[in-house]
Amino acid sequence: MSEPNLSSIEKIKQASDSLRGTIREGLEDEITGAISEDDKALVKFHGMYLQDDRDRREERAEKKLERLYSFMIRLRLPGGFLTADQWLATQDIAGEHSTGIIKITTRQTIQLHGLYKSHVKPTIQAFNEAKLHSIATCGDINRNVICAAHPKQSPIHKEVHDFAYKINELLLPKTKAYYEIWLDEEKLVDKKEEEDPLYQDRYLPRKFKIALAIPPNNDVDVFGNDLGLIAIIENKRLTGYNIAIGGGLSSTHGNPSTYPRLATVIGFVSGEEKILKTIYEIVTIQRDYGNRSDRSLARLKYTVDKMGIEWFKTEITRRTGFPLDKEKPYQFTERKDYYGWFQNSDKLWYYTPFIENGRVTDDEKIALKTALYEIAETRKLNFRFTTNQNVILSDISDDDKVSIEKILKKYRIEEYTESISSLRKNSMACVALNTCPLAFAEAQRYLPSLISKIEPLLKKNGLQEEDIILRMTGCPNGCARSYIAEIGFIGTALGKYNLQLGGDHAGMRLNKVYKESLDEPAILLELEILFSKFAKERKTKESFGDFAVRKNLV
Amino acid sequence: MISPDKMKKIKEFIDSLDKEEQTWTNGYLEGIHTGNSSIEISSHKNSTENKKITIAYGTESGNSKKIANLFASRAKQEGIHAKIVSLDQYRLTDLPKEEYFLTVISTQGEGEPPASAKKFYDHIHQNGFNLPKLKYGVLALGDTSYPMFCKAGEDVDHQLGHLGGQRIVDIQRCDVDFETDAHNWMNDVIQKISGTKSSSYSLAKVVKKSSGKKIYRGKILANINLNDRGSAKQTHHIEISCEDVFYKPGDSLGIVPHNPVDVVETIISHTGINAERTFVHRNDTCSVFELLHKKLNIVYLPERVVAKYAVQVKEDIPAMKTGLLDLIRRYPVKDPSHFETFLQQLEPITPRLYSISSSLETVDGEVHLTVARDKFSIDEELKYGLCSDHLCSLKVGSEIDFYIHHNDQFRLPEDNKDVIMIGPGTGIAPFRAFLSERESAGASGRNWLFFGDQHFTTDFLYQTELQQWKEGGVLHSLDVAFSRDQEEKIYVQDKIRQRAAEFFQWIENGATLYVCGAKKMGEDVEKTIIDLIKKSGAADDAESYINGLKTEGRYLKDVY
């Protein structure tokens, strides 16, 4: 079904010969570190973004040098799982081809930044050696499928986690472009037809995100996804999933027709086959009815609001051939990572250190990168990433625990993690400057110092132990899910942020703007007032977000 | 006063003359006044009938060639049969058979012959043969601002005599304003050959009007390090504004750098010489301080000068090159008077040349340079080259004196001809000028550039400009080699090899080949090109194919 005026990206996708475009030629062009505009859109489907160092633009221009272009690559890790060997490989690759910093993202995977054009192919080939790839981690397609991170959360964790892989498989594109361009084709095992009944030649109108949550912890922010699956457990068994559609956490400054939206629960499905079928058809509906002329209105959330929930339900049934059951009761109470040591039902051990904004590197405070490398070398564990940009050292047997603890001690990781304030532990910031082209303001480079200035304000009011979820993004795209934080900072210009209040602990409520475009002094002043009010007037156990709403602050 | 119609005639007449003819006429009129010119306008050519002469020239930037051509046409006017040849094309085996052999040769480097005269120069310096029949004369082009003034010409003059040749006229040494001296030398030669005192008017003696170099004063408009952070290099793009400056793409800018004041002062204090005391240097008198600061080379003395110093201070100093200050520190002068005498033996500061990287067609009243800050180390201590360091540190708004060194041997062909430019590092400079010129002229000929340096991200000089020329179609092909971005080193010659077939095609289609940059690179590139001509199979003898290109002026080098 062709639409009146397709957006330029739509045309590029369709003309791309299954996402090949002229990427190969572009890689051979030695006079620029960039690739063509069209190919920029296409490499996303291969898991990469062409970026440039925004800190260096003016200076390079004066030197008559082009922008300092480099690529960011994002891995596909359903449920955020890596073996120790894969972690070692990743660190080696990062050291050899990128900035060396490993960035754990808010969607449970990792990104490497600063790969120069000539390094992209070697990087992907090295990842391939380690059985890792970046297919469809960006672009108008189903992204990395995220899943409740911590195995201690429930005995059925493994079952849910495995299901994330099945969904992942189901929604991968069929094109072999990735293997041809980056892996020189012969590496390709069996050459099936590229025929793609799901994505056809147009793919989706926009990115598509799926999350699986295990109540009562909503660490994945299931309602921020296009499609959310909430595990329903009855007498210790996973009976199926509640289906929620139309989540999305971004808006565009000055475009009132855009808005963040929490997903709507539309029913319950059980039985693996039926669940997969339902997921599949929800995607096909978005493929067929999503807006392909205006990208700012192309996400599923707008399709849902355009067509209506009821219409959507019937359309699903029409396509699957069976109706959705009525949604089952569930309850989310928290949204957090479990720092420290914990044991799961199979008596395996898990340790979660604090990693500020997911940046794994060695700095004056702590030698995380070196420590994690040494830990991985024991090969007595797996790595699991959380959607709060942390890592869980996972699946450690009783006997192996000591050897790993030794290394943690050696690098004072536990000491460090315990020393972190609860505000910092509950905070996230997106990448923003210097690599993100859409950033209006700083985020991960700035939040740490801002928090250091906020901590004393809490202490002053005896609130230092409070769990207050604070998130900062450098623009309204909300990559660190700042719209569902209790305190949200959303960049409007360099040094200026909207202060958002009113999110809840469980991620069931969006926050609202409290004050616009505040600079640092203004931010600190506002918070000081709010905290002392909160300290004095809160009800027992009342969270800061609930307080803000009860007091009609927003 | 002169009547309008007379004036008109004079103007018409003057316009009809070329530069040399004007110079001559100018001096000729002077001569009439000062009465020292003979105006017997009679011509009896019979004496010069069937005389054969060979005029051989060795040139780097075209001056000697220009003079040689002028000489040939004058000789022909006199009925002399003149054969003209560039020394690199000259068959050395012909030398013994020559009757009259006139050499016009410039001096390059540090008193060396031009590259094109090297073969000839070396040949006559290996004895073991003699030239009893040879009647010869040498016209030496040079520049008094270089220590070894006209050295190459002198060597040739001396050697030909040494080999038994008979000198028919004394060697004439010419400074940069060589027109009149050259003219008079020609006259002498022609008179010697024709045996008459003087014949046609064109042979009358011309009084020299000394002009010398035109020195410009420019203002720095911009001074930017083109290399990005983390680069091992420092290459500055320098823009100089200068109202009346004139140059052509291919020319260079010449500068006589000044010595650092602190070094000069330390030398003065160490030697106890009186800084105010005045000296006569060349035609101007100046203080010891000015002498050491602006005129004499003290930063890096050649062995011959160090030897002279040794004599002065009565020490035996091993043969070496070194800075004057180090010398004075190691071997102090016992008495200021010794140093005064030694001052006379110091040599002038040699001018430094920088290829001009702009075209007046696009930036009127401006000269652009591309200067690499020269780095070297003496026992672990990092030092910088005198002139390049000074240039790179010039602040915007500061002033600088320079002259233009014209190079008629490095010019663009007609607009419809293709050009291939090979210029890694600062070798890019003249080609930036070429491309600007070709762009503004809307030249239909195609342009192919080979550039190279160490790293793509930090050392891609003029990257954005080159990209625009590529997009705009001014550059039809742009190949880059970044030596240190991968395991194995990759250089421009490797890129040429990769595109050998096309490269050869362009040459076959009449493209002109330009090479600029480091000497060593020039040699490697030449090897590669000879090699690919061989492989192409199209030419049975690659050497002579290259020589063919040289004679056609389709293979031009400006290496340093």
Ligand code: SRM
């Ligand atoms: C790395 C990450 C933030 C982080 O610090 O962890 C991130 C980083 C970027 N996001 Fe995001 N997004 C990330 C999670 C999110 C989330 C959170 C989530 O999914 O739970 C959101 C909000 C939820 C949603 O999608 O509605 C999010 C909403 C966006 C948007 C807005 C989409 C929209 O509907 O308008 C954009 C801009 C766009 O797509 O046009 C965007 C675009 C970007 C880009 C790729 C900028 C660009 O398009 O060129 C950022 C790359 C910056 C850099 O240099 O790395 N990112 N992005 C997260 C990577 C997740 C992953 O592994 O795939």
Ligand SMILES: Cc1cc2nc3c(=O)[nH]c(=O)nc-3n(C[C@H](O)[C@H](O)[C@H](O)COP(=O)(O)OP(=O)(O)OC[C@H]3O[C@@H](n4cnc5c(N)ncnc54)[C@H](O)[C@@H]3O)c2cc1C
């Ligand atoms: C035709 C032509 C065109 C040119 N075009 C360019 C151009 O476009 N761009 C460009 O950057 N250059 C160009 N050059 C080179 C330039 O003219 C200079 O040679 C160069 O800048 C170095 O000069 P300098 O005064 O900075 O260094 P100098 O002071 O002359 O030193 C040069 C070298 O001498 C040695 N040296 C000097 N002093 C000492 C000491 N005290 N002890 C030991 N060793 C010493 C070192 O090896 C040093 O590297 C060109 C040259 C020619 C002939």
Ligand SMILES: Cc1cc2nc3c(=O)[nH]c(=O)nc-3n(C[C@H](O)[C@H](O)[C@H](O)COP(=O)(O)O)c2cc1C
């Ligand atoms: C790099 C360079 C070095 C030179 N060295 C000398 C020299 O040592 N002695 C000298 O008398 N002239 C020297 N000159 C000046 C030239 O001989 C002078 O410019 C002459 O006119 C060039 O003639 P041509 O164009 O025929 O080569 C040098 C010129 C250049 C460019």
Ligand code: SF4
């Ligand atoms: S929120 Fe905005 S600034 Fe931050 S990473 Fe996402 S797009 Fe970039």
